[in-house]
Amino acid sequence: MERVMKNKTAVVFFLFPSFVLFTLIIIVPVFMSAYYSVMDWNGIGAKTFVGLSNYIEMLSDTNRFLPAVLHTCFFAAASLCIQLPFSLLLALVLAAKVKGERFFLTVYFIPVVLSAVVIGQLWMRIYYPRGGLLNTLLINLGFMDKAQPTAWLGDIRTALVAVTVPILWQYVGYHMLLYYSGIKSISPDIFEAARIDGASFWQMSTRITLPLLKPILQVSLTFSVIGSMKVFDLVKVMLSDGGPSGSGEVITTLLVRRMFYPSNRYGYGSAMAILLIILCVVLYQSVGLIFRERRGER
Amino acid sequence: MKTKNLLALLVAVLMVAVLAGGCATDGGGASGQPSGGEVATLKFWNIWGGGDSNHDAVLKVINDFNSANENIKVEVEFFENEAYKTMIRTAVAGDEVADVFSTWGAGFSRGFYEAGKLVKLDEYLNDGTLNKLYGGALSYFLFDGGTYGLTIGRNVSGFFVNPEVFDRAGAKIPATWDELIAASAQITANGEIPIITSSKERWVAGMLFEGMVTKAVGAELVNKTIGKEEGGSYADPKFLNAINRLGELLSNNYINSDRGAISRDEALASFKNGEAGLYYMGSWECSSVTESDFDVDWIPFPTIPGGGKATDFNGGAIDGVVVSSTTKYPAEAAAFVKYFCENLSREGDYMPVWNTVSIDAATRPPVFAKIIEATKNATDYVIWWDTFLEGTDVEIYQDALDNYINSTITAEAFVEELKRIQP
Numbered sequence: 183m184e185r186v187m188k189n190k191t192a193v194v195f196f197l198f199p200s201f202v203l204f205t206l207i208i209i210v211p212v213f214m215s216a217y218y219s220v221m222d223w224n225g226i227g228a229k230t231f232v233g234l235s236n237y238i239e240m241l242s243d244t245n246r247f248l249p250a251v252l253h254t255c256f257f258a259a260a261s262l263c264i265q266l267p268f269s270l271l272l273a274l275v276l277a278a279k280v281k282g283e284r285f286f287l288t289v290y291f292i293p294v295v296l297s298a299v300v301i302g303q304l305w306m307r308i309y310y311p312r313g314g315l316l317n318t319l320l321i322n323l324g325f326m327d328k329a330q331p332t333a334w335l336g337d338i339r340t341a342l343v344a345v346t347v348p349i350l351w352q353y354v355g356y357h358m359l360l361y362y363s364g365i366k367s368i369s370p371d372i373f374e375a376a377r378i379d380g381a382s383f384w385q386m387s388t389r390i391t392l393p394l395l396k397p398i399l400q401v402s403l404t405f406s407v408i409g410s411m412k413v414f415d416l417v418k419v420m421l422s423d424g425g426p427s428g429s430g431e432v433i434t435t436l437l438v439r440r441m442f443y444p445s446n447r448y449g450y451g452s453a454m455a456i457l458l459i460i461l462c463v464v465l466y467q468s469v470g471l472i473f474r475e476r477r478g479e480r
Numbered sequence: 481m482k483t484k485n486l487l488a489l490l491v492a493v494l495m496v497a498v499l500a501g502g503c504a505t506d507g508g509g510a511s512g513q514p515s516g517g518e519v520a521t522l523k524f525w526n527i528w529g530g531g532d533s534n535h536d537a538v539l540k541v542i543n544d545f546n547s548a549n550e551n552i553k554v555e556v557e558f559f560e561n562e563a564y565k566t567m568i569r570t571a572v573a574g575d576e577v578a579d580v581f582s583t584w585g586a587g588f589s590r591g592f593y594e595a596g597k598l599v600k601l602d603e604y605l606n607d608g609t610l611n612k613l614y615g616g617a618l619s620y621f622l623f624d625g626g627t628y629g630l631t632i633g634r635n636v637s638g639f640f641v642n643p644e645v646f647d648r649a650g651a652k653i654p655a656t657w658d659e660l661i662a663a664s665a666q667i668t669a670n671g672e673i674p675i676i677t678s679s680k681e682r683w684v685a686g687m688l689f690e691g692m693v694t695k696a697v698g699a700e701l702v703n704k705t706i707g708k709e710e711g712g713s714y715a716d717p718k719f720l721n722a723i724n725r726l727g728e729l730l731s732n733n734y735i736n737s738d739r740g741a742i743s744r745d746e747a748l749a750s751f752k753n754g755e756a757g758l759y760y761m762g763s764w765e766c767s768s769v770t771e772s773d774f775d776v777d778w779i780p781f782p783t784i785p786g787g788g789k790a791t792d793f794n795g796g797a798i799d800g801v802v803v804s805s806t807t808k809y810p811a812e813a814a815a816f817v818k819y820f821c822e823n824l825s826r827e828g829d830y831m832p833v834w835n836t837v838s839i840d841a842a843t844r845p846p847v848f849a850k851i852i853e854a855t856k857n858a859t860d861y862v863i864w865w866d867t868f869l870e871g872t873d874v875e876i877y878q879d880a881l882d883n884y885i886n887s888t889i890t891a892e893a894f895v896e897e898l899k900r901i902q903p
Binding site for chain 2: 330446
C-alpha cells in the first residue's frame, strides 16, 4: 500500500475517475446554480443578467423567505435539543444489556426505513381534525371541545410544531443506531474496570461512554444539522404549500415553489439554492471546529 | 496474434455499424414522414390518470385512434396533476418532453411558446378544423396570432350542492349573497358545515375566492384587471368589497375551519360523505361528486349586489393539448391532437367548444347537464387566476390570499398586495 501511495502517477490514476464524477455531479451544478442566480430566467426562455437583485430580494423578503430560514433553524434546534439527547439516552440504555435489546433496536429503527410519504400520511391521520387519533384522544380525555377540534396542520400556531414531531421521530432510530454502535465498539474492559471501582451507570455514561463517543457525536451532530437544513419531503407531504400563511415553510419547500410551479423563477430559486449551500458548508465547518477545539482542550 | 487482429477488426466493424445505424435512424426521422410501412410512434403525456374522471374517456379515444390509424401509434403516459406542473416545464426546457402533451393555455404555456418549444398548428387546421370550433375557443392557445394548441372543452367552476344538508337545516339553496349568508347561518346552527374547501392547496381556496370576485366585481372589470389592461385596477372598491365578503364567510365559520389542514381530495371526500352543503370546484369533478349517496345539485356563485351579472362565470377552455417542437412527426402529432381534442370533448366531462359535439344528457351525470344548461346564456368568463397570471404575480396573489385567509393581513393590506401585480 505504501508503495502505491508513494507513486504519484498511481494516486492520480486512482483518484481521477472519482474526481471527474465529483466535478460533474457536484461542482459543475453548483457553479451553474451560481450563474443562474444572477439571472432573471423562467427556466425556458432567454436569461437577463440582474446582478445581485435576486439575493437582495430574497434577503429582504420578510413575508416568506426569512421566516422560512427561521423555521429551518427551528428544526435544527429541535433536533439538537430533543432528538439527539433522546437518541443518546436510548442508545445508552439499550447498550447496557437490556432484555430484548435486538427487538427494541429493530423497533426504533423502523421509522428510518419507511418512506417520508408513508410517514406523512400516517401522521396526517393522527393529526386529522375530524376523527383523527390525537383529537379523539384529547376530546375523550376532556381537553378539547368536540365542536371545535384543532386543525393541527392547518393552524398558524401549531403547524410548525406538528410537522417537527414526525421529523424528529423518524430519525431518532438513526442517531440511536450510530450511538449504539459507537458504544458497542468501546472496549468492555474499561467498563469492567470502572465497575470494579464501584462506578454507577450514570458515572460510567458521563465519564467513559460520552468522552469516547465524541467522534460519533460529531458525525451525528453534522448529519442532524445538515439534515435539518435540507428537510423537505415530510414538510411537503404534510403541509403541501408551506402551511397556513407559510407558518411551516422551510427553505427547500419555498425554493421549489419559487423555482418551479407556480412562480417559475429559476434565477431566484437558484439564489436560494446557493444560500442553502453556503449555510450547509458554514454549519458543517462550525461543527467540525467545535469538536476540534474540544479535542485541543483535551 | 492473428486471432487478436481478427477480434480488433470485428469490434471496429461492429462499432461502425452501430454508428451508421444511429445515423440512419436520425436521418429517417428528419424527413418527418413515416415511410412505407414504418409506424410513427407518438408519446403522449397527460394528467388524466387513474383518479381523474376523464381517465376512461381518454383511454377510449386513444384506443379508437390507434385502431383507426395503422401507421400511427400513440403511447400514453399519465401523471399526477400537481407534480406534472413542475415536471412538464423541466422536461420541455430540457427537450425531453413527449411528442404530444397536455398543458394549460395562457400564462402557463406562454413560456413554451416564447422559447420555441411548440409546433405552430395553423397549417394543419385549415382542413375545416377551425370551423368546428366555437368562436374564441382557442383564445388561450393563441400566441402572437399563431395557434399553438387545441382545447378539449371548457371547464366552469361553481358550487356543487348537497340538497340534503340544506333540507336538514330548513335552508334554501341560494341564488343571491343574502340567501347564501342566511342559508349558511341556518346550516351552521344545525351543526353542519355550509361551505367546504381546502386552503392547504392554495388553488382550491383560490378558486372559491375568484368565483366571489367575479360576482362582486363583474367579469369584464376582472378580465381587464388581471389582463393588466387599460381601465382595470385592483384599487377599484369592488375588489375590496369582494375580499370583505370572503372575510364575512371566514369570520362566521361558514367555511370549514380545518381548511388549512385538509387537501382537496379530503374536502371532496368530506362533501361526498354528506358533511357539507356546498363545495366549490370545476366542472371536471362532475363524475366524481356523482358517486355520492345524495342527488348532487349545482349552482353558480350567488349574485352580489352592485357586482357582476348572474351569467358571469369562472372558467374557460384552458385545458389543451400541444405538439412539442422536438417531435419527429409533426403532421401525425397534429392529426392526433385534432382527433383527440374533438373526441374527448364528446366523451369527457367538458362543456363543449366543438360544434360537432352534441352532449347526450342521458349518458352523463345529471349535474353535468345542469351545468351546461346554466351556462348556456353565459355573458362572460374569467379564467382561473393561477393559470392566467405568470411568475411573481402568482406568488403575490397566492401568498396574499393565504395570509388573508389565515387572518395575518387585513382586507386593505390584501388589496395593497394585489396592486403590486399591476404594471
